[in-house]
Structures are given as structure tokens and as C-alpha cells.
Amino acid sequence: MTENTGPHTAGSEYAEPFLLAVLASGGLDAEYVRGERNTLYRRGENGEEVPVTDFVGGYGSLMLGHNHPEINAYAKELLDGGTPVHAQFSRHPYANDVAAALNRIVQRERGDDESYYAIFANSGAEANEAAMKHAELDRGLRLAALAEEIDGHITEVTVRVADGTAVLPAGSADSVEELAAEVRRRNEAQFARPPLFLVPEGGFHGKLAGSVQLTHNEGYRLPFRALAAQARFVPRDQPGALRKIVEEERAKVLDLTVEGGEVQLVERDFPLFTAFVLEPVLGEGGIHELTPAFAQEVQQVCAETGIPLVIDEIQTGMGRTGTFLAATRLGLKGDYYTLAKSLGGGIAKAAVMLVRRPLYRGQFELAHSSTFAKDSFSCLVALKVLELLEAGDGAVYRTAAERGERMLAMLRAVRDEFPEVVKDVRGRGLMVGLEFHDQSEAAAEPLRQVARSGFFGYFVAGHMLRAHRIRVFPTSSAVNTLRFEPSVYLTDEEIGRLETSLRDVCAIIRDTDGGSLAPVA
Template identity: 25%
Template sequence: MERDQLLKETGYVLGLIHKDRLSPDEQEHVVQEVVRLWKDHVNEGFLQYRKSVSDDYTAVEWSDELGGTVFYDARGREYIDCLGGFGIYSAGHRHPKVLQAVRAQLEKQAIHSQELLDPLRTYLARLLSLITPGKLQYAFLTNSGTESVEACLKMAVLTTGRHRFVAATGAFHGKTLGALSGTSKATFRQPFLPLLHFTHVPWGDVHGLKAVFEGARFSGDDVAAVVLEPIQGEGGINVPPDGYLQAARELCDAYGALLIFDEVQTGMGRTGRWFACEHWRVTPDLIALGKGLGGGVMPIGACVGTPNTWKRYIENPFLHTTTFGGNPLACAAAVATIHVLAEEDLVEEAARKGIHLLSGFQQLAREYPDILVEARGKGLMIGLEFTDHATGYAVARGLFNQGVLVSGTYINSKVIRMEPPLTISQRQMDAVLERLEAALRRTRAGRMATR
């Protein structure tokens, strides 16, 4: 591309970035342009997916409410965000204190030198040791949840000298090759086989988990670690049966394996505790964080471990490194997010609001049992399970048309997740319940009309 043309193209996009609002003509132009460019340069398949879950698949995000729970598309339409970026918005959309911290850091330094000691990484690691459960002390900072899982897997291999892992069916741990090995859905795994040595055991099956440990010991291929989400997210918001996480902890201890909790989606107050494993008073050897750690402003994750899991890494700190992980801007966002969660009691708020929403969803399940099978979850991590995939899509479409954003889960598409920002208001929660009831009523009427 010629220099003048490149300057014209980049200048046009920079102009859009600096615009607060679009005129009606600009709105339509941007929408059609984004759809065309997405098709030509990103992935046309996603456009086809959007057609299946909303009447207006051309909705293009534009802005959101400062510190709030709503966002707006390029046409100015408002949506209550009940997807929450799959659990990103722990402090709401663009919380002012998180923004202020990032802006202040940006005025000093954006990216660290890679050689000197960067202070915010140090302070954030200390804070993570304070808020995580058990004896977790050291933190390796990453750019995302899947990178955090990768780091946990490498630390487990370093610590145990073993290479066999155990995960649960329904698990989702990310899509980079190591994390993908723990993810259970064949659709995601098969194109990339062979992967790391993972055995998948039915979720909640203590006897099956014990059998894997026994077989691995007998064959001389001992387990390095068990990797579990304390509550399965993409598997369908599956809460573990009583005693399951405790049994996993006991088996790991008995066989010299590590217990890794993937709290990428469940952590940072999402379930009404700082970390979901605290509901069952089970502590891991390693924990993977992401999503909500950056407060919905910056991408950041972390692998946090005990002193035992860090021994070999301390011997050679260059065994695992990252260029952008733990950069000053991301660390500033994470520190501010932890501050906001504590100052505004958002973890406790998530517990309280979750009780209200879950109770309302369960009442609707009793009124529409032919459509909504069950509502389950903890805090503001709630799953709505429908009778079949088509019904789930129909309800999601109905909610979207009423200005409520939801999404199915990756592995169990009959389940719609409800993971709004922890700042969602009482008025917004009531509106979501009213609009869900309307979507259920229309879905039932549509079924009867086709009989």
C-alpha cells in the first residue's frame, strides 16, 4: 500500500476513535463497513453464528456506561450486559478508579524495560498473595486466562517431574495448545491432536478420579496435577457435588500430585467469594486467574502458586517468561480493581444479587418447566438450562431483541449464562427478570402456534 493511502486509512480509523457520537449517516456507514471488513479480514463464520442468535446480527459495539452495566451499539441502542464479557467486568464497565489508575500510569510509563525491576508487578504479586486462599505466595503475571493455565501446567511439571494430567469432562481451560489439552470438547481438540497427556474423568465422579490415580500409579505414569474449575463455566455452569473438591484435594495429597484450580472465570468475586474454591474451603497448589482481574479495562492474568511449586522456577527464572505479561498498565488496572472490589464490597454484593436473581430465575423455571429446565449457580455466575438447543437460542434471541445480552456456553449450548457486571443495579436485575419472562412467554406461544 502506498504511504498516502496508508495514512488516509489509519487517519480515518483514528478519527472514529476520537468521535464520541456518530451521526445517523455515519452510524449506518460504520455498521455496513464493519460487517464487510469482518467478512473480508476477520472471520465470516462469526457473522453466520450471530445470525442464529439475533435478528440483527449487524449490531456493532460502540460505547458503554462509565462504571455501569450497559453498553451501546453504533446505532445508539442500549443493552443490559448479562454476558459480562464471559466474566470480565468484575468492577463494571470502565470503573472510574480503574481508569484513573491506568491513565496515571500511562502518563509515567506504558511498557516496562524488561530488564529493571518494575514496581507494580511486585505490588500486585503481594496483593494476590493476600487475597488468594491457602499458602499461595508467588505470582507469574500473564496477558490472559489461557496463558495462566499454561503457566500452571509448566509449574506442575517442574515441581513433580511428571507429565500426566487429569481434568473433568465438560472442562474448558483455554485454547492454546497446553490449555486446550485440558479442555474437553472434541470440536475444539480434534483438529490439533495429539495434545498434552490429559485424562478426562466425568465431572463430580470421585470414584473415577481415584481409579485414574490408582491406574497411573500401577503403570508408573503418575499424575502431575488435577486441573479443575471449582464451578464449570463453559461446561454449563456446573456446581460441584458436595465433597468432590475435597476428595480431589485428598487424592492429590495421597499420590503426590498438585491440585490446580482454574479460577479464570470464577475468580475475583464472581461467585460471591473472592475465589469460588472458598465456598468449599479447599485450597489449591496453583491457581489460574484472568478475566475479572483487570476490572474490565485491561487484559491481565496470573498463575499464583505455593513456595513448593516455585522452587525449581526460582533456580532458573528464565524457564518461563513473557514480554507483555504484568506490564505497568495492566498491573495498574488489577491493583485498582482489587481496591474497588474491597472498597465497594462488590464480592458481598455479588452474593446478595446472585440470591435475588437466582431466586427469580428458579421461579420462572417453575412457571415454564416446558422451556426452562433449571437455574443454577453461585453469586453472579448463573446458568439457565433449557429443554434443547433450539429453545435456548430462541430465548437468547428474544432477550437480545429486548436489549439484554446473553450467550450460551461453549460446551453445553443448551445453557445460557448470566454473568452481569458485579455492579448491576436492582432496577436492572428486575428488568432482566421481566424481559426473560416475556421471552419465555413468546417462546411458548411460538411453540403452540406451530403445533
Template identity: 25%
Template sequence: MGIDLSREATNEQKHNVTDYINKVLNLIEKEQISEEEAAWITKETVDGFREHVNPGFLAYRKTVTKDGQFAAVEWSDNGACFKDVNGKEYIDCLGGFGIYNVGHRNPKVVKAVTDQLKRQALHSQDLLDPLRAILAKILADITPGDLKYAFFTNSGTESVEAALKLAKMYSERTTFISTTRAFHGKSLGSLSGTAKGMFRKPFLPLIPGFRHVPFGDIDMMRKTFEVCTSVGEDVAAVILEPIQGEGGIILPPENYLKGVRELCDQFGALLIFDEVQTGMGRTGKMFAADLYEVVPDIICLAKAFGGGVMPAGAIVAKEEVFKSWFPNPFMHTTTFGGNPLACAAAIATIGVLIEEKLPERAAEVGGYFLEELQEAAKGHEDKVLEIRGKGLMIGIEFHKDEIGYEVSKGMFDLGVLVAGTLINSKTIRIEPALTISYEEVDKVVSTFKQVLSTVKE
């Protein structure tokens, strides 16, 4: 009988994979790693990104860091900071694009998830899972106005997809109004509402029926409603971010959001607030809807909703809107949305936000942060166009993209992580944990001031 060489090769390959897995799991288990182990992790990470993830990430990191630091590999985190695999600590002002509102590895959130994991990780999909019901009740209590029913997702783009589908079922209308510089995600439905052409063009045609109007222009919004009505394309919903995040931390003009609410009521359209980035205390209120005293028909949540520990998202809608899903709850589903671990994380996160008054703290610390950054930028008006924000959602806009890149590089080299926004490259965001200390704020400001003085126009 001949030897099956292919089978032997396969068995050897499996053996190698098993050894590799065990080595990695042993490293994960360690509280401290050696310099040799750190070097091995760095090499495996860089090689893995180049050969098996996407080499584009390596090229990107080179453009926003100095020298060889593009290979910085994150390894641990706590509070408002994270450490790379070599032990260097960074103040995190990117915050995973705004997911660490209650801090990195908040102990109460970690405990809730760990406790739930000891009992049950995922649900059967058929029986009634208690934490989903409990979290939905909590959301009904804390969200604005008469928002009542919740559907749970795993991410922001999924929340937007759910909101768009719910709006379509509610009225059977198919026209949506979004805004310029909007970012709602990158799956096909949410991408249809997103504004940046670079993200959209390769995937055209997208979902039909989307119109984009300038953010903040209530007259153009009104005219678009009128035109849509006149040609028989009645608007199902307006979707917008109360404060545009990826667009460059763009604040709405005074009474703009109230004006949009009035137009939606006048024309029988729904108002969807994408609070994936602005929600969960970021802007100084639990939701930006509270900040501007406007109640949407549907609110989209994610990012910080899982406490920086679990991927989690949700939409919460008024009963009149949500009831179109009552006859068949399987019209829109997700396997992992609302799983026990995610719900435990979200419940604990909301508890921390309320108990520790983190939205109020975001308003207070954010006001101080904004003023200090504006003071630090004085004398550099040739480089800095504007510094603006609400709470701990702050944008620093430069006159040129290149200045923003250089400032990001310099700050990273000195232990502060910032990054540009996806739609507006000239603006870098400041979105730290809402638990960031005044001492850490002062360090970020002094670093910004130091770097700004060395950057050329």
C-alpha cells in the first residue's frame, strides 16, 4: 500500500497550527511578557497584516507615525490609556472611534460580562432570553420622549440598516434624505446614506431613493421635501447625525434639528437620529437628542453601547413605528444581536454612566478641554482653522490635510493617540474616555501645543 503524502502533509500542518495556537494562548494568559516575546508578537503582527489581513494598514500607519513606530502593536489597556507590546503607554484620544466612554476595561462592565460568561455565553435563539428584555426596558426608560421598543445589533452600520428597513415597513415609502458629510456606515444600505464619494463609487449603484442635502441647510431640506412630494416620491425618513462625527465634528446650526423635526411632522416622514457616535454620554447628555431637545422616531446606538468590552448596538423606536414588526418578528433578525454577553455589557455600561454621572462629567471636562486646546492654538492661526465640539467630542480642524497628519504623527510619538475623521481629513478628533483625568487632559494639551510649534505650514 502506498503512502498518502498529502495526508501526512496535512497532519504535519495541523500539528504546526496547534503548536502555534498554544503558543499564542500561553502569551494571552501571561500578565507580563518578555522583550523576546514582545519582539515575536510584533513580527507576527506585521507579517500577518502584510500577508493575511491587508498590507494597506501598514502603509496607513507609516503615514501617521514617525520612523519605525508604524509597527506599534497594542497589547493592554486601562482607564483612558493603552500600552503597546513594549510597554509604552499612550493617552487614547481616538477611543476606538468613540467606544470607550466608560473607560478601557471598566471593571463593572468586565465583571458583568465575566459573570454572564460563567453562566451562559450565547442564547438558544428560540427561548426568551431575559437580558434582552431587561435591557430593552432600561432603554425605554432612558431614551428621549416615547421611544419604547428596541432591536439589538452588533455594530453601528447594522443599527442603521435596521432603522432604514423599519422606516420602509412603516410607511412603504422608499425615499430617504441624508446630508452631505454624513457617515452612517459601509454596508450597502447605510453606505447609501453615507456621503463620501470615495467610499460610495466602487459599489454603485447603491440602494435607490437616497437624496443628500447640505447639513445645516434647513431651506434646502424643506425644498427637497417639497420636490419629492411633488413628483410622487414621498419621503420615508430623514437620517442624520445630531453632531456629525466623521464629517469633522460638525455642530448643527441653532434650531436646525428642531426645524428638521417639524418638516418630518409636516410631511409625514420619520426622523432617524444616528447616535452611534454621539450617544451614551459623549456630548454632555446621555444622548445628543437630549442636548438639542428633539425626539426622533428612531434612534441608532452602537460603539460605546457595549462599554468598550463587547460589540453591541441597538435601535429604539416609538411603538407606532415599531409595531410594523409585531406581526412577524422574523422580518429582520441577527444571530448575535442582543446576545447575553452584549446585553450584560450594555446594562452595566448604562449603570456606570448614570451612577458616575459621566454625561455631566463629559460636559464639564469637555468644556475645560476645549478652552485649553483653543488657548494652546493661539498664535498658530495659520495652521489651525477652528477647534470646536460638545462635551468630549472635539474636532481640531487645520487649513491643510498635511498639517493634520504631521500633528497626529508628533502627538503619537509623544504618547497621545489622535486620528483624522473619515470624511474630513483636515480634522483630527479628540474622543477620549469620559473618565479621563484633568491631569491627562493637561498632558494632551501640552503635547498638542509642543507639536504645533514644531510643525511647518
């Protein structure tokens, strides 16, 4: 029998002990006991609650803040009413309501009547995996149809040569059987090629076996390279780079036709690319918004080549950048959209993959499933979230844009005061980043050590937490960039507290040896 040691197990750490040690090294191993709006509360030395202003926002999951009272009250009502969480393989009208609401919103933002079917999931990474799998299923079915069509043509040509209604061209194979065998041999090599995905450099789409291969950061991707389809990463600042990559990887298969009574060997396009997957604003890659020029090139190339476009709105969507979809401002229109994070209102694990109706493959619903997806609780909470976002003709979206501009203005003022410390400020709405100059060659040895540790942003975040009760984190693939993703209820006072903490950090980097950024052991 295992001894029950109460709410905190005594002795060794068993829950991700390495990560806990990393957090401790940066002074970030705080335990939070309560949250509301943009505030988390940690327990002080005497047991009192210590407020911490939270600019992490659940990595974009808290558009409506911690413990939104309407969402919590509704969740309690659902649970008290015994709403079924496990009623798989049955009718789910609440899921259909979420899908219908999302269709209305997406159609409004796209400015068309394109409709989407929905596959539900528990997390953003799972929604991305669903999009990857559906796109590959679609590609596989198109490949099968192409192979069947070519095989039919080969059979037809063989019959026509045999009955004398078609002849082989001069200088070709000695027999139609030999020509057919060569076509099949060369096509088999092409059909055996593994698929490829296209992703912008700096992209991040999760850490599951498939989605991690779409993540540009090699530290996350390369250890698992053998497990899933690979990606070609496209430079965002090189016009024409996408077209060049597509041309380099362009694949052809051979087909036989008859023209004017003569057999012709023709090339057919082979769909090697499963999809192009992108975030309108690169989150973990350092808060970089795609340029309109790059977005236009992606849209054009995908349309010309028939490559499906998957728009990952998991961190950028739900109004965070001032519109429900961050792709709206860029004019991007996806064949797929993935949504999660704030869709769950900060309490439910809700995610969805939307796929454009003409591309939809119904058999995917039997090939892909998830135990907790599409349940009553998460779907009804998601509906409440959408209701709150859309209320007042989208007042939340306008507030996000206004509050974001106020935060950006403050960050730009800090940059202008400390140009030797702050390299850039960027972002849109309530998804903003501040990038520090690389300090790995700083004159002061303590500052150089912090910068060369690979955890610079985490040490900065630790100082801001200890000294100012401000909670921030760097982006995972660009650790010199701090990310700020608070809720729409961000106040001027909270922005002021962030400003004070950043000015302190910048002064430490500029004026001292930087030793105070690392916690005292």
C-alpha cells in the first residue's frame, strides 16, 4: 500500500524533475494557488497570497483571463447538471453548434461563403496532427486515383497497339509491353517517395511525433526525425524562395496516351507536398508577423500547384491580434484552419481542425478519433467563449487591438530609451514580443555567462518575477525575445508595472555586470 503524504508528496520529485530544476535555476519555480484575470497568486513565506501580474497568459490560452466568472459559472452549471463527457460514438449537437458558429465567423472574416467541416481535438498540437493526417489521406487518395488512371491508360494503349489502331513512335521501345514496363518502373520509384510539408522558417506547430517535424527548431525536431514526414523550411525574407523550393522538389510521373494514332509518352504532375503549414504570426519563433508579400506568394503558389494551405491559428486566433483570425489582415485564406488554446476559455481542453468542404474526406472520421474530443463540456464551454468574443459586435476584438497598441507604445518607448539593449519590438494586438540584443560578447563576465547559458530570456524573466512580481517567458525558439500575451482585460496599471520591470532589466544589462539577473544559489 502506498502511503498518502497529503497534497504535496514528500521526498523526491517525480513530475518532470529535470524541467523543475531548469525552472529553479532561473528562479521561476513558483507555485501558484489562485488566478483571476491577469493575476496569479503565489503563496508567500507566511502563507499569505502574493499577487503576480501574468503576461504569459497560458501561452495565448487566456484571451479572457484566468477564471472568467461567466465561463466558470457556466462550467459549474454544466457539471452540476451532469453534462456527459464520455458519450462517444453518438450524436453531438453541441459540437455541431460550435462548428456552425465557427463557420459563420470564418465566413465573415474571409468575406465569402466557403464552408468547413470540423474535426475536434484536445490540444493545438493534436489539431495540427489532424490537419496533417487529413491532408495526407487526401493526397494518398489522389495518388491512388492517379495510379489507377495511368494503369487504365496503359491497358488501353496496349490493346490499341495490339489491334493495330495505334503504333509506337519511331525510336521508342521495341514493344508496347516493354514501354509499359518502363513506365511502371519509373512511376513506382516516384510513388515510393515520402511526402513533404512546407513551413516558414521559425515555425512552430507542436511537439507530437508528426507536428514536431513542422517545427523549425532543430533541438525539438531532429531527435525524432525518423518518426514522421519531413518539412522543407521556406525563408520568409527571400522573394521567390518558395517557388524555387517547389521547383526543386517538383515530381513527375509518366503516362501513355494516343494522339493521331501514335502512342505518346507524357509527364503528369505528382503531388509530393502534403500541405503548406503556417502561423500568421510566428509565436515560438520570436513573434514575427508574416509580411503581406510573403503571404501573397504562399497563397499564389499553393493555388497554382494544388498544395493545401493549413493556417495554424492556435496561438494567434480567437481575437488575440484584433481580428478573430490573424490571417484576416494578411488576406490569407486557408484550406484548413486549426484553433485551440483560448477556445477552451482557460478551463477546457478544446481544439478543432476545420477543413474546406470540397477537400473533405469523410472516411477520415473513422481513421482518426480522440477519446475526450467533441465532448459536451468542452464544446459548450467553447460556445460560451465564442458568444463572449462576438458580443457587442466584436467588442473584444476592438479592445484587443487598442490594448495591444497601448502595450506596443510602451515597449517602443523602452526600446528608444535603451537602444543598446533592446533590438526590436514587434507583434500585433495582444501578441507582442521584445527582443534583446545578443549579450554573449558583453564586456562583463557575469552578463556573458548568462547570455551564453542558452537561457538568457529565462534569467531575465526570473529577475522580473523576483523583483517586480511580473510573470513573462521568452519564446521557446528565440530565447532573447520576451513574449507578452495577456488577456483582453489588460489595464494601464498592469502595463505600467511591466514598463517599470523592463526599465529595471534594461538598466541592469546596460549599466551593471548583469550578475543580478541570475538567482542567488
